[in-house]
Amino acid sequence: MSEDNIVMEKIIYTDDMLPARTPNGMSKIRSSNDAEVYSSGERYFPVMLVSTSDYKALDSAFMHRMFNEKGFKDNGNYGSAYDYFVESSAGQFKPTFDIYPITLPKNFSNYNSDSELILPAIDILVERSDFKARASKYEKEIPFIILHPLSREKALAQNSSFFNHQYKLQYSAKRAYTKNGYTFNNYAFISQKAEGKASSTSSKDVNMLGTFVHEFSHVIGLQDTYSADEQGYATIGPLPYDVMALGLRNGNGGYPPTFSSFEREAVGWLKPTEITNTDSVYELKNLSGMQAYAVSNPNKRDEYFLIEYRPAVGFDSKIGSSSYSGKQGKNGVLIWYIDYDYDVFFSNDPNGDLNHQRVEVRTVLSKNQDSFANFKFVNKSGKAKIDGIFNLVFDGDDRVCFTVKSSKSLDKCPEKVVASSSSIASSSSVSSSSGITSIVQKERHRVQMNVSRGMLNVEVPVSGKKTLRFYDALGNIFGLHTFEGSFASVNIFGENRSVFVQLDVNGRMLLAKRVQFR
Structure with a gap:
């Protein structure tokens, strides 16, 4: 079966799936840090671990470990949610997820919308003494995660709006929540349990780490980079390469790929270096070193290519082993094409146009002497300053080197510079x-x-x-x-x-x- 015929995850698009527009949206991605203000430094986020009268939550101590423990390895995970964001940001963002068990008095089926479940959960949360003791660590307007006690498909069977998503209470509940001096608005609504495990309370049946990371990444400002084909299946986008696509399922969901250089730029963690000198030998470090190169359209600054190096290490080591997308990736030098437009990204479907993908991996270079010479822009008036990258040389997992002139020979990287x-x-x-x-x-x-x-x-x-x-x-x-x-x-x-x-x-x-x- 060809890749084009493989059925992906069914996506039903509704207005509720669209991200809420925020004052710190991604409208000026190349010229400023447009991340939410809480995507850097040491930050604290409440996580409500909800039980209802008919469904019990997973063990709170285990969930605390999965979200916060350094080097967490249970259930086939490479690390915890904390590890993921520290690795993606090279230590610039260190989130702590405070787990609060919350028991709601009604059966799950009595809650007709996510806000009907969220608001009484916050009512309980703000009265807890442990929350009050921690409240000074939270933002003035507190972003949060709420974990409902079912699996995704079981919740959808009861209510079609109970998919995993990010939204804001000012839209879903028509108002931000304010009580006792606390304000809540931006949230991620996520199932606790793995697919097919609605009633289980075993930690082995927990939802994928990749799902938690994906939805929380929406909270800090990122959009989905997958889209759907004519049959409504997610077959479009940089599927195994991006946690905001179906890369969240890499390694059975325990190895979500770290943020791309585009996403690191979007949240203010990385500034790509524009390639300008055609006579140089370029050294490109592993993406964990927060380095990437850009080749930009001189007439449209938000249309550009990004060059990053992702060896098969850490969270990125399962790019070639996606458990669901049907499209397997490979490690190496990724050439991303980006055509950023605020309105298109605001609709949360940047790759909705099959003929104009705005976030895509054009190719992956994985062996010595590979090259790429197709820096072409959709905007016909734009012309790249360089033709391509040539004479690629890998120097282990640490770095690669290349030239931007095919005539300039290169058979090994220069001596390392500290x-x-x-x-x-x-x-x-x-x-x-x-x-x-x-x-x-x-x-x-x-x-x-x-x-x-x-x-x-x-x-x-x-x-x-x-x-x-x-x-x-x-x-x-x-x-x-x-x-x-x-x-x-x-x-x-x-x-x-x-x-x-x-x-x-x-x-x-x-x-x-x-x-x-x-």
Whole structure:
């Protein structure tokens, strides 16, 4: 059977499936961080684990582990929801999901809409002493997850609006919820249990990790990238490559692929580098190093290609093993095509036009000397500055190298440069008692950096977004910290080694230093 004839997940489109428009939508994806304000840093989100009088919830301790435990491996999962977002963001986003068991007094069938179930659940939540003790950690308007006690298909059999989805109470309930000084609006509505396991209370019958990740990713601003064919089946889009498509089912749902470079850009975690110099040899690090290249339409800045490297590691190691999509992927250098339009994305169907896919993987390069030379734009007046990428060379799982001239030969990657900047290797060191000496840029003399009791303390008395990246001696990134103020204190206790620290301000490298932790 050909891929085109494989039946996918049936999707019934209704107005309720559309994402609510938010003040921080994705309307300026190439020029600003349009993520929800709570998609960076350490954030806390309440998760209501609902039981009804006729259906019991899964064990709350197990659910807490699945959402929060570092290195969670039960039920064939690569990690927890926390692990997923930390890996996708390279540590820029660290969500904690507070699990609150909630028992509703009626049978499940007595709730005729998601809001009829949600509002009484919040009524119970806001009176709980453990919620009140944690409430100061939540946002002013609290985004939340509600997990109902059935499987997806069992819930749909009772009510066609009970599919897994993200929405806002201001639309589903005609008002945001406000009580006791708390406000709730943006939410994800998700089944606790796996398909066919409506009555089970065994943790082995829990819903897929990929489903929880997918719906919560809507909460922080992402849209679906799958779409449906004429028969209403999800056969369109970057299916195994994207958690916002059917990649949520990779590895039986336990290995959802990490955010694409497009999605990392959308939520403000990554800024692609435009390819401009046709004489260079380009080094592209594993996507976990938060690097991607762009080839943009000079006449339409939101139409562009993205080049990212995804080896078969971590959550991305099952791209070639999707349990449901019918289309198997492969690891390597992914060439994405993006044609961003706010109104189309707002409809939550960017790939609805079969003849104009707005988010797609054009090809995957997976072996040495592969090439791609088809940077063509839908906008006929647009012309890429480069013809393609050529002479691809893989250097393990860490990086690949390529040229943008077919005539420029390349048979191996150049010698590694620490943290993608030769200036780091030659920088002077910082010990636990020293500060930073003045080097090159005029702002550098104003920066102070020291180590005390395993904490790296940095003072940057200039405005803008600051990013600290931490690299080992081989140039591999192992940590990242962002901050907006003038001071940051980062706990890297236990490293007990020399590491390289790179400081960027507003996306521009200010300095890079070697630091000895001891």
